């Protein structure tokens with residue numbers, strides 16, 4: 001009898017511990033997702049080393065389609081097929097001023113570091129590829145969501 005009680009007490013304790021753990025994980029999740037980007041000051045002064053913007057944009061398009069469009073959408077409006085499956089919606093790059101008001105280095109930093117649910121691309125893409133994407137994001141922002149990232153680029 002006493003044994004049964006002990007087992008029940010243990011189960012209650014374990015359940016409580018799991019509940020608390022679950023609540024903590026949820027809190028950390030919400031916290032990391034809601035906080036703003038923290039941009040180090042030195043990122044703001046970084047210059048985009050891409051000199052050939054035609055080549056950069058051509059290179060960036062397939063990378064964008066593979067790694068970014070599922071959330072940010074083909075035209076950067078934040079309407080990719082996976083956009084709604086995360087608790088934070090991807091921003092609309094074409095919103096006036098949103099991208100224009102940010103330095104190249106800041107966009108580069110954001111693409112490199114990511115911010116939940118956006119993954120970090122520091123290891124997945126080379127530095128050059130990330131700078132090329134900065135240019136592409138600007139073009140998408142400036143073209144107001146059209147034209148689409150060309151699905152069949154002719155080099």
Ligand code: HEC
Pocket residue numbers: 033063064067068069070071072082086088089090091098099102107110111115116117118119121133137
């Ligand atoms: C899983 C979905 C997802 C993927 C994949 C993704 N992003 Fe994002 N991205 C987001 C979300 C969500 C935000 C907004 C984060 C926030 O502010 O909390 C964001 C923010 C950004 C921003 C900052 C926009 C601003 O207004 O400051 C840039 C730039 C950006 N993403 C570029 C990219 C590029 C380039 C890629 C591909 C290499 C990419 N993202 C891949 C979801 C994604």
